[in-house]
Structures are given as structure tokens and as C-alpha cells.
Amino acid sequence: MTLAVLDGGTYYHQEAIYGERLGGRFDRTIYAPELTAADLAGCDALMVADRIHPGVLRGKRPILLDYLVGGGTLIVLGENSAQQWAPGVSWEFRPTNFWWWLEQGGDPGHRIVAPDHELFRHVGMKELVWHYHGLLTPPPGATSLVDITPDGDPQGKGGSILYDHCHVGGGAGRMIVTTLDPFYHHGSFFMPAASRFLGKLLDWTDEAFRTPG
Amino acid sequence: MIDAILLDCEQSETGAQALITDLALGPRIDLVPFYDLERTVLSRTRALLLGLHSDQRYLASRRGQLEAFLGGGGTIVVCGHIGHPFLAELSPFQPIHGYRVDDLVVNREADHPVWAGVDPADLSKRRGVAGFYGRGSNPPPPGARIINSLGPSRCPVDFDCRPAVGGRLLVHAGADLWGYFGSGNSSERIMPQLFDWIAKPSEAA
Numbered sequence: 001m002t003l004a005v006l007d008g009g010t011y012y013h014q015e016a017i018y019g020e021r022l023g024g025r026f027d028r029t030i031y032a033p034e035l036t037a038a039d040l041a042g043c044d045a046l047m048v049a050d051r052i053h054p055g056v057l058r059g060k061r062p063i064l065l066d067y068l069v070g071g072g073t074l075i076v077l078g079e080n081s082a083q084q085w086a087p088g089v090s091w092e093f094r095p096t097n098f099w100w101w102l103e104q105g106g107d108p109g110h111r112i113v114a115p116d117h118e119l120f121r122h123v124g125m126k127e128l129v130w131h132y133h134g135l136l137t138p139p140p141g142a143t144s145l146v147d148i149t150p151d152g153d154p155q156g157k158g159g160s161i162l163y164d165h166c167h168v169g170g171g172a173g174r175m176i177v178t179t180l181d182p183f184y185h186h187g188s189f190f191m192p193a194a195s196r197f198l199g200k201l202l203d204w205t206d207e208a209f210r211t212p213g
Numbered sequence: 214m215i216d217a218i219l220l221d222c223e224q225s226e227t228g229a230q231a232l233i234t235d236l237a238l239g240p241r242i243d244l245v246p247f248y249d250l251e252r253t254v255l256s257r258t259r260a261l262l263l264g265l266h267s268d269q270r271y272l273a274s275r276r277g278q279l280e281a282f283l284g285g286g287g288t289i290v291v292c293g294h295i296g297h298p299f300l301a302e303l304s305p306f307q308p309i310h311g312y313r314v315d316d317l318v319v320n321r322e323a324d325h326p327v328w329a330g331v332d333p334a335d336l337s338k339r340r341g342v343a344g345f346y347g348r349g350s351n352p353p354p355p356g357a358r359i360i361n362s363l364g365p366s367r368c369p370v371d372f373d374c375r376p377a378v379g380g381r382l383l384v385h386a387g388a389d390l391w392g393y394f395g396s397g398n399s400s401e402r403i404m405p406q407l408f409d410w411i412a413k414p415s416e417a418a
Contacts, residue, residue, distance in 0.1 A: 053222055
């Protein structure tokens with residue numbers, strides 16, 4: 001079992017992937033601009049760290065699609081403009097609200113809507129409730145895991161910030177997609193909730209996609 | 214000759230969009246796709262602005278081009294933490310471990326044209342919340358001018374220096390300075406003053 005991560009070459013990718021706080025959580029690190037199909041051979045899952053330059057990901061789209069068709073799992077984190085290159089992704093911008101905890105009476109609208117999902121053996125509300133970058137509309141066949149209620153959405157519409165899409169396009173591939181960007185905030189030594197989320201997310205990927213050491 | 218090229222990392226809410234459409238400052242800056250750096254003739258600009266979302270591994274691979282630009286008298290402005298030192302004067306970021314609010318208060322260490330009239334209190338907190346400006350240091354090289362520091366430990370958060378290869382280097386160990394453009398308080402002076410500083414390369418570093 002092998003988990004790989006795409007590294008966008010920023011300081012926060014460096015800190016999150018190699019830093020002392022969360023080091024050693026990936027079996028393979030691939031510098032995104034140099035990604036080749038061979039790099040993904042034998043990978044059970046590929047985490048696309050948040051905030052990789054979208055132009056790089058658009059350029060690697062054929063490799064990522066082939067990986068999905070071959071039964072791979074993509075875990076796509078936020079601010080990657082996934083709607084420009086990843087199948088089925090529909091995303092709408094929402095302005096970042098760093099102040100939700102001052103403005104919304106402590107309820108910015110997050111709801112776990114599929115509590116039996118395996119991810120929630122590790123991730124809970126205290127890892128999920130922080131600012132997010134836009135809302136997703138899960139495509140047919142996908143399951144939203146975390147919604148924002150219409151009351152929590154400044155546009156009153158609501159949507160998903162994390163979904164799981166098995167059998168993408170009727171094939172064997174799987175995509176987990178979120179609008180949270182924990183590599184950036186954890187790697188910037190800012191926002192403890194983002195660090196908690198990344199740590200628990202990696203506890204789940206340890207369980208789901210890596211061979212216990 | 215324009216004042217600045219900003220390498221575009223295609224990230225939202227960085228302030229870059231507001232900057233390039235601004236009636237006064239917009240004509241002074243070009244937004245260039247990040248990985249087009251290697252195809253960009255830098256002699257047509259006075260400064261290169263590198264934001265916190267930069268792929269620093271790529272910048273390290275372009276070190277020769279960056280050094281040639283500095284050697285020709287250019288100015289490089291770096292925002293963010295250093296993860297991959299891509300110039301001789303840059304060292305890996307050192308966070309203030311276990312910081313508390315008092316550790317993040319901005320202190321003015323030296324007068325600098327870019328920060329003239331900017332109240333450090335407007336940098337220390339946004340809506341009462343500390344930490345947006347900086348949480349540690351890109352350790353300055355010997356001889357650098359420390360401009361702003363953080364907390365009682367006076368951890369350097371901004372410095373400028375004259376790189377050995379020539380030119381000028383200004384480093385901010387925090388979010389992009391162009392994010393303060395149009396902030397509605399004294400910090401919005403930073404960007405117009407940065408452009409004016411860039412346009413006067415004889416200004417001592």
C-alpha cells in the first residue's frame with residue numbers, strides 16, 4: 001500500500017511534507033512540475049496538496065486521468081482550481097471569511113452529512129470548522145461528507161466542502177475533493193484547526209492507503 | 214521600462230488583481246505567468262515581485278537568471294517563508310515556536326521608505342486578531358537592514374540588503390505585501406511606496 005503526495009515546490013509544501021510536525025506521512029513525494037505516469041506506478045492514492053499552481057495541474061491532466069482510469073484514488077485539496085482539470089468537479093467561489101467565529105455566533109454552517117464514512121473515524125467537527133475556499137456541487141454518484149448550510153453560506157445557497165466520488169465516470173477511480181487548504185495554513189504555522197485537520201486526514205490515509213509499519 | 218513584474222501563481226484573493234487594475238499603480242506592473250519566468254526578459258523591469266505561493270524549487274532552478282537581474286541593478290522583492298533558499302542571501306524560515314499574541318506585535322526597527330507613515334499597530338492585528346503579518350523570520354544575512362521585527366524577541370520579519378551579486382533585495386517573512394493594497398488603514402501606503410522605492414534604485418538598501 002502506497003500513498004504519494006504532489007509537492008508544488010512552495011515553502012508550505014516543504015514544511016508540511018518534510019517538517020518535524022507531520023514528517024514521514026507519505027511513501028512517495030513527487031514534485032508536481034516533474035510528474036510522470038511512471039511516478040504513479042503502484043500508488044494506491046495520490047494526495048494533490050492544496051495550492052499547487054493550477055497551470056501545472058492542467059498540464060498534468062492526461063496523467064491524472066489515466067491514473068484514475070487505472071483505479072487510482074486522487075485526494076484533491078483546496079485552491080487547486082480542480083474545476084479546470086478534474087472530472088466532475090463543480091466549484092463556486094466564496095470570499096474567504098477569516099472572521100466566522102466573530103460573526104456567525106460560532107456556527108458557520110458546517111455539517112457532517114455522512115457520519116458513517118470511514119474518514120470520520122479520524123476527522124471530527126473540531127478539525128473541520130474553519131474558513132473554506134468556495135463550495136462544491138458533488139456530481140451524480142458522489143457523496144457529500146461535509147456540507148455548509150444555506151444559513152452559513154453568504155449567498156444563502158449552501159453546498160459541499162468535502163465529498164467522496166467512487167467509480168468516477170463509471171470506472172474504478174475514486175476522488176476525494178475538498179475546498180479546505182491545510183498544507184498552506186499548517187505549513188505557514190497559522191491556524192491550529194488547519195493543522196489538526198491535516199494531521200487527522202493523514203491518520204485516515206495511513207489507515208486506508210498505507211501498509212502499517 | 215516598467216517598475217515591476219509580478220509572477221502570477223493563479224491564486225485568488227492575493228491582492229494582485231486589484232493592483233493590476235488600479236488606475237494609478239496598474240500601469241506600473243506586469244503580471245507574468247509564473248513559469249514564464251525563464252522566457253521573460255527581465256531587463257525591461259526594475260523589480261521582480263515574488264509572492265508567498267511561489268514554487269521556490271523552480272526559482273532555485275532559475276538562480277542564474279535572478280542573479281543576472283540583480284547584477285544588472287534590479288530589485289527583487291520576496292514575500293513568504295523561505296523553504297528552498299533560491300538566492301545566497303536567503304535562509305530557511307525559522308518560526309517563533311509556541312508564539313503568543315505578544316510575540317507577534319510588529320516593532321519598527323528602522324525607517325524605510327516603503328513603510329513610511331505605516332502604523333505598526335495596523336500591521337500587528339486585523340480586526341483584533343494577531344499573526345497575519347508574520348510568525349517568524351527568514352534570517353537576514355550579515356549587514357542587512359532590519360526594518361520590522363516581531364515581539365519582545367525582536368524577531369526580524371522584514372529586511373533589505375545589497376546582495377553580493379548586485380542590486381537590491383527586500384524580504385518580508387509573511388503574506389504578500391500587495392495584500393495590503395486598499396486595506397483602508399495606514400498599511401495601504403505600502404504598495405505605492407514600494408513602487409516609488411523601486412523606481413529609485415539609488416535608494417540605499
